[in-house]
Amino acid sequence: AAGVIQSPRHLIKEKRETATLKCYPIPRHDTVYWYQQGPGQDPQFLISFYEKMQSDKGSIPDRFSAQQFSDYHSELNMSSLELGDSALYFCASSFYGGEQFFGPGTRLTVL
Amino acid sequence: GQSLEQPSEVTAVEGAIVQINCTYQTSGFYGLSWYQQHDGGAPTFLSYNALDGLEETGRFSSFLSRSDSYGYLLLQELQMKDSASYFCAVIDGSNYQLIWGAGTKLIIKP
Numbered sequence: 001a002a003g004v005i006q007s008p009r010h011l012i013k014e015k016r017e018t019a020t021l022k023c024y025p026i027p028r029h030d031t032v033y034w035y036q037q038g039p040g041q042d043p044q045f046l047i048s049f050y051e052k053m054q055s056d057k058g059s060i061p062d063r064f065s066a067q068q069f070s071d072y073h074s075e076l077n078m079s080s081l082e083l084g085d086s087a088l089y090f091c092a093s094s095f096y097g098g099e100q101f102f103g104p105g106t107r108l109t110v111l
Numbered sequence: 112g113q114s115l116e117q118p119s120e121v122t123a124v125e126g127a128i129v130q131i132n133c134t135y136q137t138s139g140f141y142g143l144s145w146y147q148q149h150d151g152g153a154p155t156f157l158s159y160n161a162l163d164g165l166e167e168t169g170r171f172s173s174f175l176s177r178s179d180s181y182g183y184l185l186l187q188e189l190q191m192k193d194s195a196s197y198f199c200a201v202i203d204g205s206n207y208q209l210i211w212g213a214g215t216k217l218i219i220k221p
Contacts, residue, residue: 042213056208097141099144100156102153
């Protein structure tokens, strides 16, 4: 069965650089979620989209933005990267508020 | 506010049974989910309880008592591959957002 796809799987950036993470949800899923997970922490909700419209916002810094495109894929844009942004970034998708299926994550390292 | 509490770490022996408890305080409760996450991996959905009672899926079972704001995940016939972190998460009925517990690290010894 198709799963959530995220790219890239690993990303290394310097401080103050910009990064773009991509997520391709499971086909026919109408909701996409972005999470940030630091070492030893639970996933922190960043933002979600329902049918390409932003539906909810969590602890997403103003330096970050996200959008969902007409083909339902989503991108998380991160600017002015800081050392503290180093984390695993997960995308998840669901159908009509049902169980969330997570992608493999993108490991971002900021040097 | 909304919060979930679960033990930070549980240790068990291979072949044994272990129960991971979760208590929650939320508004607009919609359901309790459990996720498994191996180190460096993605959270994997295990179970979901919207109604009181026990849901069984193979070696894993999940229980919910809405009146007690309490649930648990029961793992039977533990295998070494079950060593992972287990998160309980409550679905906020107002926005379908998952509110996560801090996770329980399950350590399994031979």
